[in-house]
Amino acid sequence: MELQEKIPVPIFTEVDRDVFLRDIYPERRPALLRGVNLGPCLERWTVEYLGQKGGDRKVKIHVSTVPQMDFLHKNFVYKTLPFNEFVKRASETKHSDFFLCEDESYYLRSLGEDVRKEPADLSKQFPDLADDFHIPHFFDPDQFFSSVFRISSCGLQLWTHYDVMDNMLAQVTGKKRVVLYSPQDALHLYLSGDKSEVLDIDEPDLKRFSEFVKARRYECVLEPGDLLFIPALWFHNTLALQFGVGVNVFWRHLPADSYDRKDPYGNKDPVAAARALQALERALVALDELPAEYKDFYGRRMIQRIQKRAYCESLSGDKQEACDTTLPSILFTNPG
Structure with a gap:
């Protein structure tokens, strides 16, 4: 199979x-x-x-x-x-x-x-x-x-x-x-x-x-x-x-x-994407200052915000309305 x-x-x-x-x-x-x-x-x-x-x-x-x-x-x-x-x-x-x-x-x-x-x-x-x-x-x-x-x-x-x-x-x-x-x-x-x-x-x-x-x-x-x-x-x-x-x-x-001007291979993330990923890393460091249950809660809020802004808003009609319920389960798996 x-x-x-x-x-x-x-x-x-x-x-x-x-x-x-x-x-x-x-x-x-x-x-x-x-x-x-x-x-x-x-x-x-x-x-x-x-x-x-x-x-x-x-x-x-x-x-x-x-x-x-x-x-x-x-x-x-x-x-x-x-x-x-x-x-x-x-x-x-x-x-x-x-x-x-x-x-x-x-x-x-x-x-x-x-x-x-x-x-x-x-x-x-x-x-x-x-x-x-x-x-x-x-x-x-x-x-x-x-x-x-x-x-x-x-x-x-x-x-x-x-x-x-x-x-x-x-x-x-x-x-x-x-x-x-x-x-x-x-x-x-x-x-x-x-x-x-x-x-x-x-x-x-x-x-x-x-x-x-x-x-x-x-x-x-x-x-x-x-x-x-x-x-x-x-x-x-x-x-x-x-x-x-x-x-x-x-x-x-x-x-x-x-594009990154110092990228001869053409495989570095676009400039705006690189900035966003760097900001995410700073946000994750900030989350580490919280107790575990707060870190989990605000991490989930961040995921929802990213999903709604970066993905859901690109859809139209019924797809956009259903978007909030379609986030892959891997992101919401409780590690505990």
Whole structure:
């Protein structure tokens, strides 16, 4: 018996800018776009070609003895390799040259020139390869934030997390499973920052993560040439079914000043959200000054206030009236 129903991500074909902006983008839901022109990369990007064009530029990579990488507990190490050597190793299942063990897994998330200040941009870091990849014109040029190489060994699985910008994940070679969860299911994902503590989403520890089964699981398999639209705040978990090369394109869908200017990765919470979370932390510290029963009572009042202001008021009609009775039970569980 499956823990969660698998809801297929809808597939769209013959999508151009007008169709995307009219029929797909306003829905704010994941969509798999098939048949979009991604350029000659689909035919050219073999391991040999990537190594030749990418050259010996040094890249910082994740290396792990197990394919299920865990960012919260850091079960990997960072290493540096020439790009051509990295691609060669990542495409292998057994390695004659290795850091930790002969079947170690590799993952590259490309970085900007100055990793502390500049977002990744294929046209700057890998200009010869960038010419092969056509970024879909589904957003205005001034909204562009970054284009990121995602290259991983077969079997490599990345932790569940969300991004604060809209993005497109283009699968150029290999196949990749992507599982997604709605922002509305955040309370069931046991968050630590922008990441879920539920590392194994296929066989979760339900004694620790009992609420996880309530999260609705959206799923798709990306094939070469597919493009997955991932709206901001949608959680996603990827599993490389084969050695694969992808390009992740992010763009600013909110006004530019909504984002942290010192964020080259594009994963820091919007400025206003960060302020709100900091204020919440101060409020929780203030609650600690109260006796337990007062802390519990005013904590519940805070939850109701947040629900009514941030969620209920966004609804209309009967949904708004019913909102006060629909707060997930996890928040009102009596710890005593």
